[in-house]
Amino acid sequence: MRGFFLLFLLITSSSFLITISTSTDTLTSSQILTTNQTLVSSNQTFILGFISETNSNIYLAIWYKNINPRTIVWVANRDNPLQNNSTNGGFLKIGDNGNIVLLNSSLDSDNNLVWSSNQTTLTKNQVFLQLLDNGNLVLREKNVNDPTKYLWQSFDFPTDTLLPSMKMGWNFDKKTEKHLTAWKSTGEDPSTGDYSFKIDFHGLPEIFLWNDEKIIYRSGPWNGERFSGVPEMEPDTDSIVFDFSSNEHGVNYSFMIGNPSIFSLLVVDSSGGLQRRTWVESSKTWTTFWYAPKDQCDDYKECGPYSVCDTNPNPFCVCVKGFSPKNEQAWKLRDGSDGCVRNINLDCESDKFYHMENVKLPETSSVFVNMTMGIDECGDLCHRNCSCSGYANVYITNGGSGCVMWFGELVDIRSYFDVGQDLFVRLAASEIATVTPAIDTNGKRNVTPIIIATVIVATIIIAACTYFLWSWASKRSAGSGQTPQENQSASLIRDVKQVKIEDLPLFEFKNISTATNNFSSANKIGQGGFGSVYKGELPDGLEIAVKRLSRASGQGLEEFMNEVIVISKLQHRNLVRLLGCCIEGEEKMLVYEYMPNNSLDFYLFEPIKKKVLDWQKRLYIIEGISRGLLYLHRDSRLRIIHRDLKPGNILLDGELNPKISDFGMARIFGGTENECNTRRIVGTYGYMSPEYVMEGLFSEKSDVFSFGVLLLEIISGRKNTSFYNHEQALSLLGYAWKLWNEDEVVSLIDPQICNQEYLDDILRCIHIGLLCVQEIAKERPTMATVVSMLNSEIVKFPRPFQPGFIQRQIERRGEPSVNRVTVTSMQGR
Ligand SMILES: *[C@@H]1O[C@H](CO)[C@@H](O)[C@H](O)[C@H]1NC(C)=O
Ligand SMILES: *[C@@H]1O[C@H](CO)[C@@H](O)[C@H](O)[C@H]1NC(C)=O
Ligand SMILES: *[C@@H]1O[C@H](CO)[C@@H](O)[C@H](O)[C@H]1NC(C)=O
Ligand SMILES: *[C@@H]1O[C@H](CO)[C@@H](O)[C@H](O)[C@H]1NC(C)=O
Ligand SMILES: *[C@@H]1O[C@H](CO)[C@@H](O)[C@H](O)[C@H]1NC(C)=O
Ligand SMILES: *[C@@H]1O[C@H](CO)[C@@H](O)[C@H](O)[C@H]1NC(C)=O
Ligand SMILES: *[C@@H]1O[C@H](CO)[C@@H](O)[C@H](O)[C@H]1NC(C)=O
Ligand SMILES: *[C@@H]1O[C@H](CO)[C@@H](O)[C@H](O)[C@H]1NC(C)=O
Ligand SMILES: *[C@@H]1O[C@H](CO)[C@@H](O)[C@H](O)[C@H]1NC(C)=O
Numbered sequence: 001m002r003g004f005f006l007l008f009l010l011i012t013s014s015s016f017l018i019t020i021s022t023s024t025d026t027l028t029s030s031q032i033l034t035t036n037q038t039l040v041s042s043n044q045t046f047i048l049g050f051i052s053e054t055n056s057n058i059y060l061a062i063w064y065k066n067i068n069p070r071t072i073v074w075v076a077n078r079d080n081p082l083q084n085n086s087t088n089g090g091f092l093k094i095g096d097n098g099n100i101v102l103l104n105s106s107l108d109s110d111n112n113l114v115w116s117s118n119q120t121t122l123t124k125n126q127v128f129l130q131l132l133d134n135g136n137l138v139l140r141e142k143n144v145n146d147p148t149k150y151l152w153q154s155f156d157f158p159t160d161t162l163l164p165s166m167k168m169g170w171n172f173d174k175k176t177e178k179h180l181t182a183w184k185s186t187g188e189d190p191s192t193g194d195y196s197f198k199i200d201f202h203g204l205p206e207i208f209l210w211n212d213e214k215i216i217y218r219s220g221p222w223n224g225e226r227f228s229g230v231p232e233m234e235p236d237t238d239s240i241v242f243d244f245s246s247n248e249h250g251v252n253y254s255f256m257i258g259n260p261s262i263f264s265l266l267v268v269d270s271s272g273g274l275q276r277r278t279w280v281e282s283s284k285t286w287t288t289f290w291y292a293p294k295d296q297c298d299d300y301k302e303c304g305p306y307s308v309c310d311t312n313p314n315p316f317c318v319c320v321k322g323f324s325p326k327n328e329q330a331w332k333l334r335d336g337s338d339g340c341v342r343n344i345n346l347d348c349e350s351d352k353f354y355h356m357e358n359v360k361l362p363e364t365s366s367v368f369v370n371m372t373m374g375i376d377e378c379g380d381l382c383h384r385n386c387s388c389s390g391y392a393n394v395y396i397t398n399g400g401s402g403c404v405m406w407f408g409e410l411v412d413i414r415s416y417f418d419v420g421q422d423l424f425v426r427l428a429a430s431e432i433a434t435v436t437p438a439i440d441t442n443g444k445r446n447v448t449p450i451i452i453a454t455v456i457v458a459t460i461i462i463a464a465c466t467y468f469l470w471s472w473a474s475k476r477s478a479g480s481g482q483t484p485q486e487n488q489s490a491s492l493i494r495d496v497k498q499v500k501i502e503d504l505p506l507f508e509f510k511n512i513s514t515a516t517n518n519f520s521s522a523n524k525i526g527q528g529g530f531g532s533v534y535k536g537e538l539p540d541g542l543e544i545a546v547k548r549l550s551r552a553s554g555q556g557l558e559e560f561m562n563e564v565i566v567i568s569k570l571q572h573r574n575l576v577r578l579l580g581c582c583i584e585g586e587e588k589m590l591v592y593e594y595m596p597n598n599s600l601d602f603y604l605f606e607p608i609k610k611k612v613l614d615w616q617k618r619l620y621i622i623e624g625i626s627r628g629l630l631y632l633h634r635d636s637r638l639r640i641i642h643r644d645l646k647p648g649n650i651l652l653d654g655e656l657n658p659k660i661s662d663f664g665m666a667r668i669f670g671g672t673e674n675e676c677n678t679r680r681i682v683g684t685y686g687y688m689s690p691e692y693v694m695e696g697l698f699s700e701k702s703d704v705f706s707f708g709v710l711l712l713e714i715i716s717g718r719k720n721t722s723f724y725n726h727e728q729a730l731s732l733l734g735y736a737w738k739l740w741n742e743d744e745v746v747s748l749i750d751p752q753i754c755n756q757e758y759l760d761d762i763l764r765c766i767h768i769g770l771l772c773v774q775e776i777a778k779e780r781p782t783m784a785t786v787v788s789m790l791n792s793e794i795v796k797f798p799r800p801f802q803p804g805f806i807q808r809q810i811e812r813r814g815e816p817s818v819n820r821v822t823v824t825s826m827q828g829r
Contacts, residue, residue: 046131059077159190161180350428575632599649644706646706649662733773
């Protein structure tokens with residue numbers, strides 16, 4: 001009876017409103033939009049319509065028309081969903097007071113109101129709704145011709161996505177604020193989640209990423225070009241222009257794209273990651289250009305007051321020059337959160353300032369700022385006021401401008417390798433006098449093993465390294481005379497000039513010798529083609545792994561330099577950390593953090609040990625490796641191809657966190673190069689891609705191939721290279737492909753982890769693995785896509801084509817480097 005009544009009302013009320021029929025970008029007061037209808041922006045870029053993600057709730061949302069998978073950029077009623085099962089569904093129209101209203105019944109009644117723009121006071125007939133090509137849904141007045149004047153706009157109510165030309169920030173006059181808030185669950189539940197990205201204007205404006213009430217990341221203040229803590233923000237990429245403005249009326253942050261056909265956005269995902277993503281039409285994927293927090297040092301206040309977070313030394317936290325750990329015990333246990341305290345109390349009058357370079361400026365919530373003051377005047381003023389603890393330029397543009405002075409503790413500082421800002425920290429005069437020139441510039445660890453070299457030694461080392469690299473680079477280019485190679489040598493030489501070898505801690509030979517018990521065989525944990533690996537312990541208890549190059553190995557020297565150059569520039573939680581090096585006479589050594597859990601092959605291929613690796617751990621390892629590799633390919637400031645990815649080069653720390661190691665083979669790519677040709681095929685058979693083995697061609701896609709092999713090995717618990725137990729002489733890839741085609745792929749799964757509960761996840765990973773090992777490099781996904789696939793951001797996968805190397809290892813071609821294989825036996829660095 002009630003249903004009939006509602007139906008009756010529906011029919012009667014519908015007669016007043018015309019439902020829209022064709023694709024249009026506007027909705028007038030006489031029209032109504034129902035759940036099966038959409039508005040499409042005039043250039044067919046965006047759609048407004050009703051969506052129902054995985055549950056029965058219906059939301060009014062905006063998404064890209066031509067991007068598949070559907071990418072939703074705005075949700076109107078995120079916290080007031082409509083029920084899909086409700087009798088009438090959803091209705092969008094212009095209400096009597098000129099607002100847009102979303103109703104769960106076509107009847108105008110407060111009871112049926114689900115969501116409203118809740119702003120204007122005009123009457124219904126004077127307004128219309130329009131979806132613009134930039135994704136903005138606007139309410140406009142009919143007889144106002146200015147197309148930029150809106151009564152209401154969706155851009156004022158962001159959900160989790162910042163689109164080009166959309167502004168976030170504050171309007172102090174109107175006391176309004178705009179920020180991004182993540183979905184509760186990406187791709188499933190758009191309701192307000194825990195993570196938000198919000199501008200704070202106390203002190204210098206900065207953007208903070210919050211988890212509920214807790215800050216987890218800080219962008220650092222705007223320095224005229226970018227945020228102090230986001231060195232990756234390079235204005236010229238994709239013709240993106242970042243715009244940050246603040247004055248007494250408010251603060252705005254936005255970005256613009258020069259070419260409107262490029263889709264780019266900033267999004268906070270439901271797991272608390274902030275990502276700048278760009279749509280790549282050729283591969284039909286979103287590529288993540290930048291994300292935060294990207295490593296431990298991005299975590300807010302990872303290191304306490306007056307300490308600097310630096311991803312290179314271990315522990316990460318290093319006291320600022322003139323300060324020592326407040327809590328020595330905790331500090332040794334790698335907990336730097338208590339920070340550091342002054343060694344010598346300040347005197348005020350006689351105090352001096354210590355110059356730190358390449359840092360993210362400390363938090364600015366209690367600072368004094370004068371934008372017209374220069375750095376000298378700033379320093380004078382700070383010096384005269386005894387409670388001023390430090391000062392810096394606000395902007396880096398035009399050689400530096402503006403003055404910011406800190407009062408109180410300096411917190412959340414991190415250092416960068418070759419970018420960042422200058423900071424002047426107040427110290428007792430006697431501290432400044434003791435600064436040793438060559439090392440320790442950033443207040444690096446001052447413990448015994450990291451030896452303070454004199455300027456002379458450092459100079460000799462730089463000269464020696466440059467010479468080694470020079471001879472190596474010229475040897476390489478001498479072989480071919482091709483332009484790519486020349487470019488590459490040139491770029492490598494440019495890189496080595498940028499590597500300030502004195503930035504990398506130097507260890508003294510005698511200290512390493514002591515740490516490793518005179519390189520005793522009991523301490524030896526691995527043997528490679530170009531040397532041995534020893535476990536050692538420094539006097540402060542820190543465990544290290546030392547790679548000592550054999551004196552005779554010329555080839556090892558190249559790899560040594562390569563590794564120093566490549567790894568000293570990298571910072572990521574899924575890459576092994578180089579603590580320093582040692583070059584004395586004939587001795588060349590690399591010192592790493594020690595990994596108590598050996599390498600992945602140590603677990604994966606041992607029947608007893610592999611029981612430790614349940615599916616969740618394996619998935620965690622897969623995800624870690626994929627992120628580390630993505631960082632190498634895309635997110636680090638250089639583009640790096642690892643070229644020797646295999647289980648032996650995935651080290652596991654105490655918590656089984658995977659860390660990619662061994663950059664001896666890695667190649668740095670110039671900005672525009674995508675593919676390179678080499679005569680010297682290095683790497684490990686079974687993991688190298690067909691185009692690399694056959695033609696010496698390597699690119700990011702050859703690493704993707706190796707990753708695919710690794711992934712299938714992790715799932716099957718079997719080694720690709722030693723796959724003898726199948727009658728048809730198939731390789732692991734061939735076997736996987738055969739099972740895939742026979743719909744039997746479940747039998748590929750390691751019985752240890754084959755559990756109905758996780759079967760879908762495992763099968764999804766096998767599918768990704770097969771896509772990665774496809775014979776044709778072009779068909780393989782990029783690591784960015786792989787990461788999205790693993791995160792389920794991409795749900796529809798293409799069907800894989802035949803993998804490369806389906807037969808068991810064919811005859812070796814090219815010039816294999818045999819000794820690489822022996823490095824695999826290296827354990828537990
Ligand atoms: C859309 O929904 C309306 C009522 O809910 C219905 O009358 C109409 O047939 C539907 N149109 C399509 C194309 O499904
Ligand atoms: C819409 O497309 C036309 C033609 O391609 C172009 O000139 C115009 O700038 C586009 N407008 C917007 C808002 O993107
Ligand atoms: C409502 O649910 C049905 C199936 O449960 C689905 O086909 C339909 O698309 C949903 N409606 C909307 C607007 O998403
Ligand atoms: C829709 O379904 C949900 C869960 O199945 C139920 O709780 C709710 O009452 C239903 N709503 C309507 C309007 O039928
Ligand atoms: C519409 O929503 C209101 C408020 O949530 C609710 O009271 C009413 O029952 C709903 N009506 C229908 C037809 O679902
Ligand atoms: C908008 O809605 C909120 C609550 O939903 C209400 O408190 C406020 O008064 C409304 N504002 C206007 C202008 O109607
Ligand atoms: C921020 O943007 C708004 C809207 O475009 C503008 O009115 C305001 O002046 C801007 N504020 C600043 C500080 O640039
Ligand atoms: C900022 O510094 C300039 C130059 O010293 C000075 O003239 C001006 O008064 C200062 N402004 C404020 C607000 O202190
Ligand atoms: C130092 O600066 C602080 C903050 O600007 C101010 O409150 C204090 O009065 C200053 N002290 C002196 C001695 O100038």
